[in-house]
Amino acid sequence: MTTAQVLPIANIKDQVSAAEWQARVDLAACYRLVAMHGWDDLIFTHISAKVPGTEDFLINPFGLMFHEITASSLVKVDLTGVKLMDSPYEINPAGYTIHSAVHEVRHDVACVLHTHTAAGIAVSAQKQGLLPLSQQSLFVLSSLSYHGYEGVALNHEEKARLQADLGESNFMILPNHGLMTCSSSIADAFLMMFTLQRACEVQVMAQSGGAELIHIPQPILAGAKAMIAGVMRSALGMGGQLAWPALLRKLDQQNPGYAA
Numbered sequence: 001m002t003t004a005q006v007l008p009i010a011n012i013k014d015q016v017s018a019a020e021w022q023a024r025v026d027l028a029a030c031y032r033l034v035a036m037h038g039w040d041d042l043i044f045t046h047i048s049a050k051v052p053g054t055e056d057f058l059i060n061p062f063g064l065m066f067h068e069i070t071a072s073s074l075v076k077v078d079l080t081g082v083k084l085m086d087s088p089y090e091i092n093p094a095g096y097t098i099h100s101a102v103h104e105v106r107h108d109v110a111c112v113l114h115t116h117t118a119a120g121i122a123v124s125a126q127k128q129g130l131l132p133l134s135q136q137s138l139f140v141l142s143s144l145s146y147h148g149y150e151g152v153a154l155n156h157e158e159k160a161r162l163q164a165d166l167g168e169s170n171f172m173i174l175p176n177h178g179l180m181t182c183s184s185s186i187a188d189a190f191l192m193m194f195t196l197q198r199a200c201e202v203q204v205m206a207q208s209g210g211a212e213l214i215h216i217p218q219p220i221l222a223g224a225k226a227m228i229a230g231v232m233r234s235a236l237g238m239g240g241q242l243a244w245p246a247l248l249r250k251l252d253q254q255n256p257g258y259a260a
Contacts, residue, residue: 006064007088011260012072015085019052024071026186026244027058027111028258032251033190034115035066039197041116045178046095049111049186050103055079057103059096061089070260079104094153101159102166102182109182111189119200120179129173132216133206136199139192141221142228145169149176171196187240190247 013021027049034040034047048059058074060066076084081096095114102112123130129146130137147165150158166172171192172180179200181192206213251258 006068009070009073009088012085017052021071023049023052023110023186024058024074025259027074028069028071029248029251030111030113030186030190031060031066031069032255032258033247034113034193036251036254037194037197039115039117039193040066044092045114045116046092046099047111047113047189048095048099048103050109051076052110055103056084057099059091059099061087062092062095063089067255070258072260097153097156097159098162098180101162104159105163106166106182108184110184111186112180112182113189113193114178114180115193115197116178117197117200119204120173120197121177122204123200124173124175124177124179129175130199131203131213132221133213134199134202136195136202138216138221138224139195139228140171140199142225143168143170145172147172147174149174183240185240187244189240191240191243 016024027047030047030049043063043065046060048057050057056076056078058076060069061073061075064073073087073089075087075089075091077091077096078084079100081091081093081100083091098114099112102109130140130144132138132141145165145167147162150161166182170182172182174180179193179196181189181196183189183192
């Protein structure tokens with residue numbers, strides 16, 4: 001019995017700019033961190049990152065597990081979905097619809113991260129959505145939007161509705177579907193997804209106990225929104241850059257090879 005092999009992909013570091021290569025390395029690391037945290041969904045869902053200085057973006061090769069992705073294997077496409085470099089892999093068409101929709105209109109966004117986690121979908125299926133039950137939820141509720149389910153995202157006419165629903169928010173819950181974060185850096189998008197995912201996990205766990213829940217008081221929510229809005233405008237953004245080096249050290253110990 002033979003083991004299925006990943007299609008051969010040559011290292012392309014010398015074929016792209018230094019800025020694009022760094023974006024590729026960070027995005028490949030982000031994919032592997034998502035897998036490490038158990039947020040992946042086989043080969044489905046997707047994370048994209050803009051190629052610095054362009055409107056093009058990088059996205060996962062459709063067919064690889066997240067823990068297999070490398071900097072060189074990421075597929076570069078333009079906003080119309082056309083591949084801009086040779087690759088033996090195609091891209092997820094639903095992924096293109098969602099990610100191109102954000103990148104088309106949110107020029108402040110460098111990275112879009114979308115997941116189908118059990119806790120995320122569980123909260124997305126609740127009429128009230130995310131509740132103010134945890135400190136993590138404070139960060140999310142400061143910049144949260146919702147986009148109603150329209151089936152698998154293959155209809156490009158959905159893009160305009162997703163764009164309108166997203167507005168200027170950085171967290172999105174897609175009812176019956178999953179979670180999404182977007183930010184000006186890959187590190188921030190990851191940290192924001194960590195926060196959103198944890199808020200959903202806490203909510204589902206708190207609800208499972210059957211006891212009456214304590215909601216964070218409205219004055220605290222209002223104050224937190226102002227505070228977090230200031231944080232997001234700061235040079236450190238959401239703080240992803242502070243955690244990112246430590247995350248990479250852990251990844252280098254447990255699943256190295258992404259920077260290839």
